[in-house]
Amino acid sequence: TGSTRPQRILRAVQKNSTRGSPCSVVNAIDDYCKHKEWAMNVGDEKGIIVDDVVLELKPITVLELGTYCAYSTVRIANLLPPEAKLITLEFNAESAAIAREIITWAGLEEKIQLIIGASGDWIPRLKEEFGIETFDLVFLDHWKDRYLPDTKLLEKCGLLKPGAVLLADNVICPGTPDYLDYVRNSPRYKSKFYRSHLEYTQEEDGLEHSVFLGMAGRGAE
Ligand SMILES: Cc1ccc(Cc2cc(O)c(O)c(C(=O)NC/C=C/[C@H]3O[C@@H](n4cnc5c(N)ncnc54)[C@H](O)[C@@H]3O)c2)cc1
Ligand SMILES: [Mg+2]
Numbered sequence: 001t002g003s004t005r006p007q008r009i010l011r012a013v014q015k016n017s018t019r020g021s022p023c024s025v026v027n028a029i030d031d032y033c034k035h036k037e038w039a040m041n042v043g044d045e046k047g048i049i050v051d052d053v054v055l056e057l058k059p060i061t062v063l064e065l066g067t068y069c070a071y072s073t074v075r076i077a078n079l080l081p082p083e084a085k086l087i088t089l090e091f092n093a094e095s096a097a098i099a100r101e102i103i104t105w106a107g108l109e110e111k112i113q114l115i116i117g118a119s120g121d122w123i124p125r126l127k128e129e130f131g132i133e134t135f136d137l138v139f140l141d142h143w144k145d146r147y148l149p150d151t152k153l154l155e156k157c158g159l160l161k162p163g164a165v166l167l168a169d170n171v172i173c174p175g176t177p178d179y180l181d182y183v184r185n186s187p188r189y190k191s192k193f194y195r196s197h198l199e200y201t202q203e204e205d206g207l208e209h210s211v212f213l214g215m216a217g218r219g220a221e
Helices: 005-016 022-035 043-057 071-077 093-106 119-130 144-156 171-175 177-185
Strands: 061-065 085-090 112-116 135-140 160-168 189-197 204-212
Touching: 005 022, 005 093, 022 043, 022 071, 022 093, 043 071, 043 135, 043 160, 043 189, 043 204, 061 071, 061 144, 071 085, 071 093, 071 112, 071 135, 085 093, 085 119, 093 112, 119 144, 135 144, 144 160, 144 177, 160 177, 171 177, 171 204, 177 189, 177 204
Parallel strands: 061 085, 061 135, 085 112, 135 160
Antiparallel strands: 160 204, 189 204
């Protein structure tokens, strides 16, 4: 049987990047996906916006929903302060296995906790199982119909504190209409859109950046 796309991405990383160099891992994946085989990484164009958000926010606790091949996991973790931690959830065991290899190759296993499981099952367990108080940054890049339910779950579990940032990929393509409607109209969030393009293409896409204001939110209930 042939290889899978994640396996081919791992091979490209091992062939074209330097162990322990997250930047070279990110570049190797972008190069492979640009010239050989498209894959659903946030990519280099949207990746620069992600970098700016991380560098500005300096988050100590980060949650990523949807690891896939750990492209954004490595890209974000590489920019975190020394004591920071990133938890990433991935329910596909094959993807998770490849992601773990890429995280180790990049030398970031100390900063990143990869959990194999579904966000809906694991978000309610993060406080007591990982001693998480709240997340400073949440990067949403999993199935698009899970963005809204998982955001409400994060609120319900008290995992967001005022000032926490939700950064959502693909709010145009494939699109997350119910999530956008919520974060743009709820008094609990201050939301702004970063226009960009679908990774490795000219298609319109973008990231939504939403600051959590607290459960009371501002203004009328
Ligand atoms: C029409 C169309 C199709 C595809 C595209 C292109 C395009 C561009 C993009 O940047 C995209 O992010 C996507 C996209 O579909 N991403 C979904 C990503 C899932 C990964 O996350 C995992 N996962 C999914 N739900 C969960 C969950 N609850 N708990 C834990 N892990 C989960 C899966 O196991 C996968 O590892 C698609 C554009 C337009
Ligand atoms: Mg995406």
